[in-house]
Amino acid sequence: METLELLINGFAVALQGQSLLACLIGVIGGVIIGALPGLGPSTGVAVLLPLTFGRNPTTAIIMLAGIYYGAMFGGAISSILINTPGDSAAVMTCVDGYPLAQQGRAGAALGMSTLASFTGGTISVIIFTFLAPKLAEAVLWFGPPEYFALMVMGLSTVSGLTGKSPFKGMASMLVGLALSTVGVDLVTGKPRFCFGRPELFSGIEFITVALGLFGIAELINLAAGESGQLKRTEVKLSFRNMLPNKEDWGHSWPHILRGTFLGFLIGMLPGAGGTIASFISYSMAKQRSKRAELFGKGAIEGVAAPESANNAASVGAFVPLLALGVPGSATTAVLLGALMMFNLRPGPLIFQQAPEFVWGLIASMYVGNVMLVALMLLFIAAFVRVLDIPVHLLVASVFVLILAGSFSLNVGIFEVGITVAFGAIGYVMKRLEYPPAPLVLALVLGHMLENSFRQSLIMSRGSMSIFFTRPLSLILLAVAVAAVVIPAIRNYQRASASRST
Amino acid sequence: MKRGTQISAVVLLLLAIYIMVTSIKKLGYKLNGLPGPGYAPFWIAVFLVIFALGILWEAKRLPGGSIFTRRTLKMLAILTTAGIITILLALFLGLLTSLALVAGALVLLLGGSLKQAVVTVPTVGICFYLLFQRLLMVSFPKGPFGF
Secondary structure (H helix, E strand, O other): OHHHHHHHHHHHHHOOHHHHHHHHHHHHHHHHHHHOOOOOHHHHHHHHHHHHOOOOHHHHHHHHHHHHHHHHHHHHHHHHHHOOOOOHHHHHHHHHHHHHHHOOOHHHHHHHHHHHHHHHHHHHHHHHHHHHHHHHHHOOOOOHHHHHHHHHHHHHHHHHHOOOOHHHHHHHHHHHHHHHOOEEOOOOOOEEOOOOOHHHOOOOOHHHHHHHHHHHHHHHHHHHHOOOOOOOOOOOOOHHHHOOOHHHHHHHHHHHHHHHHHHHHHHHOOOOHHHHHHHHHHHHHHHHOOOHHHOOOOOOHHHHHHHHHHHHHHHHOHHHHHHHOOOOOHHHHHHHHHHHHOOOOOOOOHHHHOHHHHHHHHHHHHHHHHHHHHHHHHHHHHHHHHHHOOHHHHHHHHHHHHHHHHHHHHOOHHHHHHHHHHHHHHHHHHHOOOOOHHHHHHHHHHHHHHHHHHHHHHHOOOOOOHHHHOHHHHHHHHHHHHHHHHHHHHHHHHHHHHHHO | OHHHHHHHHHHHHHHHHHHHHHHHHHHOOEEOOEEOOOHHHHHHHHHHHHHHHHHHHHHOOOOOOOOOOHHHHHHHHHHHHHHHHHHHHHHHHEHHHHHHHHHHHHHHHOOOOHHHHHHHHHHHHHHHHHHHHHHOOOOOOEOOOOO
């Protein structure tokens, strides 16, 4: 009952003119960014974050969250029309979405992806509404050792599960942690790795790094991959031909519901996220469908299942972010950094300390989902036009927007240099298959991790045993080790098997 | 891929050794029996050494061949140079002018027409002026033209 009252108060915030406008800008920006191949939600949130500087924190985060789930909706557009996913979470949508477009059913595919995304997103927000506060209450007793162990687990699962090699994921994360130590040590006041540059005394801002790794690196990739204009399937889109028929619904609804619950659960796990959720949801739909032979050739439920799952996962990812203060993905890591920039510290206490913000954000997700379904069904033809923008114009304009955004952060050219450097590093990392998400996540969490570690050692008078004698801390650290060791062993076994054959 | 991964692992090893040496020699590993400013960086570097060695070991079974094609290398060079030129030009012409000129040049270099490049320069200048300087109140470094 209390939750409902708080949610109603949240709606009072989310339905204010300023919040509605922020949500609308966020979801439109998200759909556009999601529709552009290569530019995913993490890039979108990072690139547009500087535009929220100086704004009210609640409206700023409402806008950024709108970009996140808007991009999940938009990712399907390019998957269906040009067989190129807008982001990795939309990869599975290509498999049946593009064949449907070639059969002249692009409208139905886009309509089903929109409605499946809406269902997945909305049901997940309802679960989130009741689950997140309970989880926050349950972890209120966490002390520094448990927080340290939780962050280590979050970092190692993201590093171990993202990318092809757990070693590269861990190395990326450790470089992020090393970067987080740059700046004046808050306990002793001693500068660390500053090379005499006063700009580095306050540390390296995560957003300057994220803009380079997610923004510039993706632009280089986009420019290198495509020349001229993206070639899309010519389609006539109207409200009427986007509405799936009764038969489509009959085939899809069980997969939408399964995808929703699956996606939400997977979204809550660090390192998993929308991509894995959509893969699992698609393969389960294929296994359980009565017409499995149609999968890959244009089964409408092959679009519905991954789309409901990736949207549900994007909402699920907010649970650890808000309730525990530990993000589990690249986008939520950027969002955590954004929250901290606005002096909001996510974690169990945020539900008590900033209820207006938390419930305003949750209510805005309901509003945003309704906005998205209306926008997609009514203005899909306009969003599809985004794919007609020539790549060179897109790359040039987003590139200078990133540089201007980086400058705006601290009003300094030094930050622009860091962004450019990390753009080049990020692209090399991409080519060498080092995942950038663990680096950004570690950079965001690094300070908190070190503080929790030091506080724990002060509690134990310098003894490391504190991490192993408290049961929850021990379990979390064991999971952290397993998250790296198990994928490494699997990789080794796979390599041995391929050598022997 | 194999050579690139091996080089990256060696770079990580060198970075880790630098961090370790600096942590112990310059920052201080312990302070009054508790972790000092060099404690965390030291252990981060130790783990980095372990995983860099893991990458080296893993690299043995990677396929050969370059990680770059001519086109990817060209795009990397164009965008990185564009970033550096933006910074240098901003010192003389102001950031707004610098961003607008670089945007125009990028359109040309990435395969756009001269007409598109010429239209891009004032469009970026005006849009960024309105967005950053008017709406977001960010003060960009000014050039000889007063903006």
